[in-house]
Amino acid sequence: MPVATNVERLASEDVTEGDGLPINELFCSLQGEGKLAGTPSVFVRTSGCNLRCWFCDSYHTSWEPTGAWLSVDDIVEEVVSYEKADHVVLTGGEPMIHENSAQLLDELADRGYHTTVETNGTIYRDAAIDLASISPKLTNSTPTQERDPKGDGEWATRHEEQRIDIDALSELVDSYESQLKFVVTGAEDLSEINQLVQQIRKAAATTISDDDVLLMPEGVTRAELDTKRNDVAELAMEYGYRYTPRLHVDLWNDAPGT
Numbered sequence: 001m002p003v004a005t006n007v008e009r010l011a012s013e014d015v016t017e018g019d020g021l022p023i024n025e026l027f028c029s030l031q032g033e034g035k036l037a038g039t040p041s042v043f044v045r046t047s048g049c050n051l052r053c054w055f056c057d058s059y060h061t062s063w064e065p066t067g068a069w070l071s072v073d074d075i076v077e078e079v080v081s082y083e084k085a086d087h088v089v090l091t092g093g094e095p096m097i098h099e100n101s102a103q104l105l106d107e108l109a110d111r112g113y114h115t116t117v118e119t120n121g122t123i124y125r126d127a128a129i130d131l132a133s134i135s136p137k138l139t140n141s142t143p144t145q146e147r148d149p150k151g152d153g154e155w156a157t158r159h160e161e162q163r164i165d166i167d168a169l170s171e172l173v174d175s176y177e178s179q180l181k182f183v184v185t186g187a188e189d190l191s192e193i194n195q196l197v198q199q200i201r202k203a204a205a206t207t208i209s210d211d212d213v214l215l216m217p218e219g220v221t222r223a224e225l226d227t228k229r230n231d232v233a234e235l236a237m238e239y240g241y242r243y244t245p246r247l248h249v250d251l252w253n254d255a256p257g258t
Helices: 072-081 100-110 156-162 166-175 187-203 222-226 229-239 247-252
Strands: 003-005 021-030 040-046 068-070 087-091 114-119 131-134 178-184 213-217
Touching: 021 072, 021 100, 021 247, 040 072, 068 072, 072 100, 087 100, 100 114, 131 166, 166 178, 166 187, 178 187, 187 213, 187 229, 213 229, 222 247
Parallel strands: 040 087, 087 114, 114 131, 131 178, 178 213
Antiparallel strands: 003 021, 021 040, 021 068
């Protein structure tokens, strides 16, 4: 079973907003998504996001950001305490909104860790990133009034205006080994995915193969995934893209710290 840290235990009055990073969760589990699915990993989940996907699987990092401000040194020390994992996943929320994410990644690299950053692809930072797991947000993510968890649609326009940044996407692809991971709600999403992949290919100098494009079913519980995974797998085969599971959901359902 995954092992989680009580981040409140690591909090210090000496670390104030802006000094370190706001951490929602820190735990050791298996990477559940993408090319490295199944890899033992330490997850550092930052709090705060510049988007508001209605289906966000980490609600308490976006819609209602919570967590504790931790120093980069304390985060690294806690990561090191998980001795069986040499892969670190920096995730969110959107970790790239925080300047100190780059410092954390650099210090982890200095200690020999392989790092993955899970990002929505709207912000580029120069940092020690081994794999940029980029999840551009499609129209299907926009929190219209009918799909807004809070029911007021307040974020719909802002989210729609900010969800795609081709310049940032191409810079991430050109700077790091990367994967483009799309959350799929249905077959109607594929025309938008194809169009966006072509846009990024035109903007980037780096070749993006179909094998670098991953389709992932939307859903945060086993029951939700049961209704979609086979259809998304069929779409991956039809279009020549890669299918990625949500292994952590299959194993532990929607338990926190997994």
